[in-house]
Amino acid sequence: MDFVKIKDKTFKTFIPESEILQRVKVVAEKINKDMDGKNPLLLAVLNGSFIFAADLIRNINIPCEISFVKLASYQGTTSTGKIKEVIGLNEDLSGRTVIIVEDIVDTGFTMKSMIESLGTRNPEAIHICTLLFKPGKLQVPLDIKYAAMEIPNDFIVGYGLDYDQQGRQLRDIYTVCDEKETAK
Template sequence: MSTTKIKDKTFETSIPEAKIQKRVKEVAEQISKDMEGKNPLLLAVLNGSFIFAADLMRNITIPCEISFVKLASYQGTTSTGKVKEVIGLNESLAGRTVIIVEDIVETGTTMQQMIESLGTRNPESVHICTLLLKPEKLHIPLNIEYTAFRIPNDFILGYGLDYDQQGRQLRDIYTLKQ
């Protein structure tokens, strides 16, 4: 198992790139099957989901579109618990099938706020797709239809996820070594 040091912390590989790419392709295949005949709008949550969203979209085989929204709720390695919208959405969602593409769902607070916010724009439907889910930390009931990986309640980085804006470029996903 390889390790990497980011700032003052050491991380070890928990999900290698090949396994990530395999699961992203499988999730994309399921979305393509479920959304056949639709033109879903992938709504990627920046910054963490940008690599996942790009790889996911490249593997989806049906017509689809992408847009981005930026939300912030992290400071260092812990969530502040308060979601702040930084960059909003300009597209009309009326009558659209929307798939929120998130890097990680932990408590569900961010996702619940996004779904409530999107609901005011009259989409036909809203679906959730996440690279990572921490089921033991989830305290808001959500219908997460597409999950690449269920992980323990560890701090992770790589493949778009960061520690104080560092480590996003790593191809593997790493877990904080205690």
């Protein structure tokens, strides 16, 4: 088992890159089937989803477009519960099918806020696509059409996800571990 130290925390391998890429491919195949003939707009939420979005779109073989929006709701290892739109969206969404591409959905507050905001732009449909879903933390009802993996409530890093802006470049996904595990 591999360990990495980021700032004051130690993390252990949780999901290897090979499994992540296989799950991303499965989600892309479902999008290819469901969205055939629709030309969806994939709306990737920065910064965390950039690696997932890149791997996802490389596996999509139907006409589609991609754009990016940056939202912030995290500080350190916990969600602040306050969503701040940093970079807005310039595309016309009227009559479009939008797929929000997110790295992780936990409480659901960010997604709920984003869906409400996008809904004012008259899209035909809005779907959620997330690499990781924490059903045990969900606090608002959401219809997550595309989830690559469900995970427990552990704090994770890697494959685009960060700990205070560090660790995004890691190919695998790591979970925080206690000192007893690293002593083994």
